[in-house]
Amino acid sequence: MRKRIQAWLRGPIIAIGSMALYAIALGCFLALMLLVISMEEGGENLSSSTLDMTRIVVLLSQGIGFETDTLSLSIMPLLLTVLLIGLVWSFSRKICTDIRAYVSGVVVWIFINVMGTQSLPVGLLDWPALVCVKSAVVFSLGFAGAALSKDPLSGQLRELIRHHVSDGVRRTIRTGLMVGVIMMGVYLVMGLITVIVWGVLNRSAMDTLFADIGMGTGSRILTTIASLAWLPNLCIWAVSWLFGAGFHIGELATFTPWIGQGRSLPPLPVFGLLPQAVGDEGIRFAVVLIPLVVGFVAGLASMAMKSGFRIIVGSASDPLDR
DSSP states (O other): OOHHHHHHHHHHHHHHHHHHHHHHHHHHHHHHHHHHHHHHHHHGGGGHHHHHHHHHHHHTTTTTOEEEESOEEEOOOHHHHHHHHHHHHHHHHHHOHHHHHHHHHHHHHHHHHHHHHOOOEESSSHHHHHHHHHHHHHHHHHHHHHHHEEEEEEEEHHHEEEEEEEEHHHHHHHHHHHHHHHEEEEEEEHHHHHHHHHHTTTTTHHHHHHHHHHOOOHHHHHHHHHHHHHHHHHEEEEHHTTTTEEETTTTEEOOSSSSSTOOOOOOOOGGGGGGGOOOOOHHHHHTHHHHHHHHHHHHHHHHHTTTTTTTTTOOOOOGGGO
């Protein structure tokens, strides 16, 4: 009976602890950024808006967008989302992964987020029910990851698969998953390289936006660091751009290797690094061939590697290999 009560009580500890650590760290950075901006611009003290901005970013990192008179933002900062899920995972793994802790924890987590939506200076793009669903998904992902990493059922499941699935099938599935992970990793690295190239090529456009807004050196550094929260988003967009599909930012802008139209975007410095159309047809053709080349190389590697299928062409000992 005592263990059951403790499990119910540990859920709120996980929710409150994760949210408190995340919000405090985020709030301290935002307070510093707003203070530096206020000092350099010489206007009103923006640090008084730290609490409201912290609540807005906490909600945004869970997919809950907002709108103002001039801006509507619903793009999740995926880096912050991953960090928040990681905090829930870490607290859950250390404290408790019982189902009762999950139920009580997710209820408290939803309550905290719903309370965070009250009296905001901006309008939310989601209904209250959708706010509850999105926040519950974030908590559930972190808690489920911790539960699966600790649950002995995962080990039992592996033993069950080992006894009922042949070695060839297991090796085929394992090799396929390995190839998929390697290809996704290569694509993301290429996306990161592309984002860096965009930044180098479009540095002057970003400097112009910084100058138009009137930001000093300290403000530029801190806002650039803050923009790193959207770095995974930019990498995914860059991968889509490399493959020829491109990406859209609402109805305001479209970017592909053939089109670079972003004149309707708000004057945010991070939008300054987005690409223009590629004029050289040969470069465009080479870019859209990247998925084919990466898939072909990854397939050949999986066939030849010892950890893959180990197909050796021309082996005298095993004629089936040929």
